[in-house]
Amino acid sequence: MATTRIATIDSTLRDRLPMQAHTLFEAKAAKDMTFEDIAKQLGRNEVAVAAIFYGQAQTTPEDVEKLSSILGIERVKLHKELAGYPFRGQVMDMPPREPLIYRLYEIVQNYGYAYKAILNEKFGDGIMSAISFSTKVEKETDKDGNNWAIITLRGKWLPFSRF
Amino acid sequence: MATTRIATIDSTLRDRLPMQAHTLFEAKAAKDMTFEDIAKQLGRNEVAVAAIFYGQAQTTPEDVEKLSSILGIERVKLHKELAGYPFRGQVMDMPPREPLIYRLYEIVQNYGYAYKAILNEKFGDGIMSAISFSTKVEKETDKDGNNWAIITLRGKWLPFSRF
Amino acid sequence: MATTRIATIDSTLRDRLPMQAHTLFEAKAAKDMTFEDIAKQLGRNEVAVAAIFYGQAQTTPEDVEKLSSILGIERVKLHKELAGYPFRGQVMDMPPREPLIYRLYEIVQNYGYAYKAILNEKFGDGIMSAISFSTKVEKETDKDGNNWAIITLRGKWLPFSRF
Amino acid sequence: MATTRIATIDSTLRDRLPMQAHTLFEAKAAKDMTFEDIAKQLGRNEVAVAAIFYGQAQTTPEDVEKLSSILGIERVKLHKELAGYPFRGQVMDMPPREPLIYRLYEIVQNYGYAYKAILNEKFGDGIMSAISFSTKVEKETDKDGNNWAIITLRGKWLPFSRF
Amino acid sequence: MATTRIATIDSTLRDRLPMQAHTLFEAKAAKDMTFEDIAKQLGRNEVAVAAIFYGQAQTTPEDVEKLSSILGIERVKLHKELAGYPFRGQVMDMPPREPLIYRLYEIVQNYGYAYKAILNEKFGDGIMSAISFSTKVEKETDKDGNNWAIITLRGKWLPFSRF
Amino acid sequence: MATTRIATIDSTLRDRLPMQAHTLFEAKAAKDMTFEDIAKQLGRNEVAVAAIFYGQAQTTPEDVEKLSSILGIERVKLHKELAGYPFRGQVMDMPPREPLIYRLYEIVQNYGYAYKAILNEKFGDGIMSAISFSTKVEKETDKDGNNWAIITLRGKWLPFSRF
Amino acid sequence: MATTRIATIDSTLRDRLPMQAHTLFEAKAAKDMTFEDIAKQLGRNEVAVAAIFYGQAQTTPEDVEKLSSILGIERVKLHKELAGYPFRGQVMDMPPREPLIYRLYEIVQNYGYAYKAILNEKFGDGIMSAISFSTKVEKETDKDGNNWAIITLRGKWLPFSRF
Amino acid sequence: MATTRIATIDSTLRDRLPMQAHTLFEAKAAKDMTFEDIAKQLGRNEVAVAAIFYGQAQTTPEDVEKLSSILGIERVKLHKELAGYPFRGQVMDMPPREPLIYRLYEIVQNYGYAYKAILNEKFGDGIMSAISFSTKVEKETDKDGNNWAIITLRGKWLPFSRF
């Protein structure tokens, strides 16, 4: 069945991805593991794990140890590739041309002002942080057998400082 | 307290908003109602209500009747202004310059590929629909008194057709 | 039922539309006619009729006469507004932000090179004309009650001249 | 005659194409097959086949088996290159600079609002899916010997959810 | 017949056109004259006349006198509106969205380097002036009754200075 | 004298040019031939020849044979490189930064609407084809010894279809 | 002396500014007050005050009371204009064309990665908040009589959440 | 603890960085030094040091000597790589996609006009120089244990010349 296929690195992105992406995705393919598999063993959320692969999230030394053993990657090499601070946002062209990701962008485009109005009325003048932030993806199947994807965004509310 | 302030129309957006936005926001200000107040009476989600105000969602004739009576707007006028099909996406400049909305955009920018990888592994080749879609906003206060905003996106999974 | 609602002019586009768009859409709303209704009486395809409303297609004097009588618009006024040559392409921002239209754009983005390969192999080096061109929209309901939209594009094949 | 020439990979696109594009187009050239030839043997539409070559559509394991034998490509290699989920939309610059593809873009630009009006009146508030979607290309020769290209787009109608 | 229709000002361009454009096109419509008619009486090329209407070319006081009498416009008003120096290039969005004009743009896009190579080999290192420049449009009908448009561009060759 | 210098490939464009451009320009340099020389032997217009070099025009098998012998390029290699269908428009950045080519772009920018008005009045509603199209470059020296470049654009007139 | 001149609203920005900007700047001009004058009486930082004028910061009801009396603006009017939540970021085109503001932009452009490296090493993986944030402007005159502007940015450090 | 991690070169930036960046960052990683460590030994501000690494600031021959010995880089190699004049601004895409740097950009976007108003009132018509300019980064911990980043920008005031 198509859904058992694992996510791999796409060759059209190769130049935009940091070094560790190549190492990690290759090992993942060799082990034939899904992100869910890795996340369970690593003890982190699967979105966070995918974000690490794409260079969008940081790892602790313990994460590196575990990833090294889960994926069978040489420790020193992985430590070196994951040593720095992530440079987030380099991977994606905006607006996204990939249809799946465009749909998320379209939600922001269409509902952005509505979210702002609701959030302002609920919390006052401020923002929902994208830094003190976590997210998860869930799957739901309704009674007619249709699948639904549920993405939850949870961010700390930061009120604008008064000065 | 600042958070009891209601959301109003911003004068810098005036030329980009459809006619009904002016009518609806003005009535909302006159009634001093939050979107939550209106949503409860209308029987729809508050994000959907704000989306209606911004011209991003459609109303049924019953919605119009109710809105007319909730907000004290002349029925014929409101029916006329809400008669057509929404032209979504006209309101927002992308990338968004508004800080609150930019944070949502940044989440797509940073986690877009991670979401794609997770969704593909969970569901196969396809997209999460932004059309067969609903969303909600919730508020959570943690034990330290910090507020957290929680946005849930729920969309039907659409597999790519084989042809 | 929602689908009996007629298409009207969207107020957020008002400044980008030619004068006749306002006249024609207003009369259409007053007569409560669909484009299909008008097309049947005019003897042209409904997409062509909508294109006339948006200033994307030309009318003959006979079309103007008929439109004037079908929609109850003063003839002289309509003749004047439809006197010139269309300035096509002014209405739409590209990439389209409207979700329905974006999907068409996405089809070009994703399948453009595939269409080129197939058309080149079928016809040689050239293009499918968008000028010697017609198009139509059809509705199909499958056995499960799902609706399908079918858009047909038919353009003359123009081989590149040899010189 | 020019039209018997087969479509090959263009060297100016080489860096934007996924790995499998190089493998597949090279084998196609070596076998001197058109997409129609391949499509017939594979049992899929020729546009879908070209889309696979350009990395815009997914293959089942059976497709890969067949492609491997039709085109004489080593199975393991092809399986590996086609293992992931497509990253659609990376190939094309928008607006397209290629004249053939620009004509399709121009159709969206000029007739986009007309399609929206007609589709809304026929189906209500929603979109034609580009995911639950198929397309085909046909050739027609009129009585004067002119060739016409006919592109059919068929997408499921998705009504906006009410929430 | 459609071709006897005269060119008028398009209402979607109204804000981008200089004041004289409104005056001149209105008078032209009232007199029902083509640019060819006006050009003959003015003693200038019809493209130059259209360029004057669009604010892209300058007039001498004698031109203004003649235009005033040909088109029945009050002299003082026309003198005032045509008193300054043209601000060329403000009318057109680039890339042009109008299909007719896009075709000219496409010629530059596709043949630009070819023209450069040929011109360099014929004239050396320099440019064809767009200032010491004239242009004309001609119509040709071939033996099969097809019409051909012929646009001639004639510009002084300016070699790069040596310093 | 500077004008006898032949056009060569520019190294700053190297990555944007198709494979055959490198082969052809190198052979041209080795043979020290102008495009006029090649065009005469090939029996095609020199602009078309330069367009072939830049990947903007197609060749017949006979053209390839001749080019192979005129330029001393191995036949099989040239046949292979010229086997596909041109992907036009990939070479040029728009707006063009090269001064010579910018002047052509500026002509479209400044005179585009004037050309449209004149062409519409002469031919009706339609476009001048850039596909059923040929072009040539000529040199003229006036009585004061000034050189003038004359570029002729000749395209078939295509009226918009009525549907 | 030039520096005693007060800042006023610039007429070229008029359409991009929210309603209160017109009211506030006009009153400021009538009272001939600097932002420093107003800030002292209001008890807030002068940058915050200017930000309020430009619609980039929120006011409490007490601020509105005070501003009303400091500037002699009718209370009800000012309350109404300052009632909503700010829509920040609408005023400025980026990159800024104004030379003074461009210099700030250039600092980000040139030193952005250096700031990131230093901040990461000092604080770990995170960001300096622009929301839990204050700023001030100071003037310093060195011993040679040169003036120096000192802008201080102070933002809370937010570490990326681990999830 | 995460904050003791040193900043390294990010592999996604590799093509945009000047040669010395690779040399310097590699040596820094090998020595496991922070910018603060290096700055102390070099006698310059740590932001300036990071700017040198990213090719945004110039070094004197003495700086090169010291850097060579601090970081253990061969002198001749380093002298050669740092011999020219910096080409600033090549590293960063604007708007910045990196979240940390975007926050700085957002400060300019939101407070730019406020800064201008305050600076104009304090200094008259002119700019704060980004050339006769220095900057520093400081860390502050408040009584609740929260960290605050403080960035100071200090630039010479340059009044516009009168001419």
Next chain:
Amino acid sequence: MATTRIATIDSTLRDRLPMQAHTLFEAKAAKDMTFEDIAKQLGRNEVAVAAIFYGQAQTTPEDVEKLSSILGIERVKLHKELAGYPFRGQVMDMPPREPLIYRLYEIVQNYGYAYKAILNEKFGDGIMSAISFSTKVEKETDKDGNNWAIITLRGKWLPFSRF
């Protein structure tokens, strides 16, 4: 003769120009004065005077007095319109579409790096100020009767600070 014509405000720029531009250009037209005439009486350079008209340069109170009397404009009105600090850079779209101004832009585009190399070698690492800056325009006629325009840019050299 054409050159005696005075520069007036262009109606296509009307919305982008500050209020004083309308007042000043109208008065200039009424008085039929060139910028040179005004500059002589005002005692400033004619480029500076034109820059004042376009809102790109500041005036002293004495300038306003003089301009008021030279151009016959009511003093109070002019003082009010020229009271603020200029918002430079709002007038021009970049790249400039106006041919005369494009040529200046092209000089920067083509010779920018050459200027940088020469200035760096003459002055070291720094910039030529555009603030401590003056400019003038001169006319020269060579022995063949050709006119030459000479634009001089004179800016203070600012070395980058060491910190």
Next chain:
Amino acid sequence: MATTRIATIDSTLRDRLPMQAHTLFEAKAAKDMTFEDIAKQLGRNEVAVAAIFYGQAQTTPEDVEKLSSILGIERVKLHKELAGYPFRGQVMDMPPREPLIYRLYEIVQNYGYAYKAILNEKFGDGIMSAISFSTKVEKETDKDGNNWAIITLRGKWLPFSRF
């Protein structure tokens, strides 16, 4: 002293520069010559020499001979690399991100319309050529020891043709 440092090729530009740039700058560095040194020996202006290095100006065979001997470059190699016609404008990104070059761009942005007004009044309707053009850079030190850079632009005046 910093100013005796010579300009070298910047490694971040390497891919955008033509082949000869690498050859010439390397030889210049090896000879430790400034552009002024080379210009004197070559008998051309130093800006022209730098423009040759950056591929923005053409050389005669005599220039190539001299450059070959001045810089100690093999003649045949240099002849080959300088054989073609320059493709100007490929080097620079616009708007320029380099601070020195941005200042020149800003001058065009701020004073462009002023230059146009002055030039039109002095010369009539036309442009200052950037082709029949020369430029130079001079250094001036005022009595306070401040350095000033003076850039002179001298272009032939080209009146628009009447046709």
